[in-house]
């Protein structure tokens with residue numbers, strides 16, 4: 001899995017956690033969150049950096065103000081919870097420097 005794909009997976013997980021927690025959905029995202037996820041994936045795909053910087057350190061700020069606010073809420077909510085829901089993904093997100101090391105453990109964690 002490429003780094004970019006892993007980014008997308010993390011975003012998907014975080015939006016999933018956020019949606020379940022805030023919109024009381026189950027498994028499927030509500031329409032707003034699904035839209036946000038599609039948007040986030042598009043932004044990721046369009047990111048010109050080989051190694052995407054953390055969004056808050058990024059110089060481009062490619063999200064529109066509305067979406068930025070939405071995704072920030074998602075990250076604030078889901079960030080800490082990632083450790084509970086998807087420790088491997090969270091680890092991969094936080095400790096990105098140790099690339100490769102986590103690959104063997106990269107299988108999907110149970111939802």
Ligand SMILES: [Zn+2]
Pocket residue numbers: 018019020023025029030031032033034
């Ligand atoms: Zn939602």
